[in-house]
Amino acid sequence: KRYIAKSNGLYTRFQTTTRLASGIAVTGWSQDEARGLPLGEIFNIIHAETRKPCENPIQKILEQGTIIAKENYPLLIAKNGKDVQIAASGAPIRDREDIIIGVVLVFRDITKQLKTEEELLKIKKLESVGVLAGGIAHDFNNILSGILGNLELASLRIAETDQTAILLTNAKKATLRAARLTEQLLTFSKGGEPVKETTSLEKIIRDSAEFVLHGSNTFCEYSIPEKLWMANVDSGQISQVIQNIILNASHAMPDGGKITVSCNNIEGSAVLIPQLATDSDFIHLTIQDSGTGIPSENIDKIFDPYFSTKQNGSGLGLAISHSVIKKHDGHILVQSEPGKGTTFSIYLPTSVSAEAPVASEQDTGKVARPLRIMVMDDEEILRITTEAQLTQLGHEVILTMDGTETIDKYKELQELGDPVDLLFMDLTIPGGMGGKKLSRKFLSSTRMPRSLYPAVIPIIR
Known part of the structure; x- marks a missing residue:
């Protein structure tokens, strides 16, 4: 957009660079309304943080006779009072005698651009914490x-x-609670990558919401189409996201109330979110409450790790939710108005398969004989503990510390005619060969018996 003013600072005319561009779109002033008015009244700019008036760029150009650029991205106050963040620059207009006869002011709306940059910065911040x-x-x-x-x-x-025995049971419960917290922290890391499968999102939503709200005076009202597309997600992680949001919604309505949960199918071409790929289709999930809402000064912090307004809150729930949705190639947004409620919007890619896979039957029968089991782990306490557990079940246990020792020990037992029946491996061994690399070596080696292949079981912790 480009404004042209006379040397007396009065607006003369507005020019556009495209047919669709319009001064009305940014300032709210039409050509006829603006003509003849002081440019400071039309181009009313303030500092984005302090909201104090900025120096009049027209006056500065007229006095200095130089080109200027607003590098701190001020806010332009439109005619209707709306804030529009802009990038602006201006230059003097000179006649043949090099006398300044006017000013040209060029600016563009960068509100969406800055919002996108803030989102990317937030993502990088979460990745670092992860x-x-x-x-x-x-x-x-x-x-x-x-x-x-x-x-x-x-x-x-x-x-x-x-x-x-009662004391030991209480200790186990406390340890399991700590383990659940560890699982939440792992969601930030590469070890928390989702294990996706084609499934019904409706079932995950209903089961998760009903589990969290059981026994409370808050209820969910669902609006889910009968032919909702299948989703390719990690059911456990998405369930955790929904539970976190539903629980927050319930806490925002201490006297009880209704949480509205709705879903709909959206084609990729109809999605207007820059962070999402337009060549994929999405399921749009919204969770809306009518609670206390989120103050405007906190709305940009709610996905930050350890940020919480609750007295006993960990500040991990929404940060984990953000991380999970990102790892599913989706997007999560929030809108809130204090005193009226909050709405979370989640976009998840659909599955290429129209139907959920049928779960295969698994043999859960007990082992008919004691097994010779090799356990590979670099942590001594885990090797000893696992050995004690397996020995208690009647199995013979061989312990190794890394992949190199495991291969050597395995070959030695093969030559003695005492082969290993089962192999437990820690996937990552700092400074050594872990289970992931070792599995590939076993499966690619012709010297390893085929009977061992299905028995190689990596243990992920």
Whole structure:
């Protein structure tokens, strides 16, 4: 958009660079309304943070006779009072004698551009926290596994009526709570990548909402089409997202109320969100409450890790939800008005398959004989604990620390005629060969017996 003013600072005319561009779209002033008015009245700009009036660019150009550019992206106050963030520049208009006879002012609406940049910055921030959280969670999870395993072994040696058994049960419950927190932290890291399958999103939504609201005075009203497309998602992670949002909605209505949950199918070409691919179709899920709402100063912080307005809140729920949806190649948005309620909008890609896969039957029968099991883990406490658990079940256990030792030990047992029946592996071994690489070596080696292939079971912690 381009405004032209006379040297006395009065507006003369407006020019556009495209047929669709219009001064009315940004300022709200029409040509006839603006003509003859002081440009400061039409081009009313303020500082984006302090909201104090900015220096009149026209006057500055007239006084200095130089080209200027507003680098701090001020807010333009439109005729209707709406704030529009702009990038602006101006230059003097000179006659043949090099006398300034006017000013040309060029500006464009960059509100959406800055919003997109803020979203990208927020994503990078979450990714950085995810790397840190993932490392902490992995080590913490190893410790918890050792604690929980030993608690279970101790419980087997004590009668259920013993007072000590009650104490051990309470300790196991506390450990499992800590393990769930670790699982949440892992959602930020690469170890929290979703394991997707084609499934019905409606079932996940209903089951998750009813589980969270059980026993409360809040209820859900659903609006879900009969032919809602199938989704390609990690059911557990999406369930966690829905539970987090539904729980927040319930807390926002302490006296109870209605939460409206709706879904609809959206073709990719109809999606107007820059972060989403237009060559995919999406399921649009909205969760709306009529609670207290979110203050405007907090709306941009709700997806930040550890940000919470609740006295006992961890500040992880919505941050995890944001991370999960991003890892599903989707997008999550929030709109809120204090005193009127909050609406979360979630976009998830649909599955290329029209129907959910039929679950295959699995053999859950008990092992008919004791097995020779090799356990590979770099953590001593986990090796010892796993050995004790498997020995308790009657199996023979061989312990190794990394992939190289595992291969050597396996070959040695093969040559002695005592082959391994089952192999448990930690996927990642710092500074050594982990289960992922070792599995590929086993499966690609012609020297390994085919009978071992289905028995290679990586353990992910």
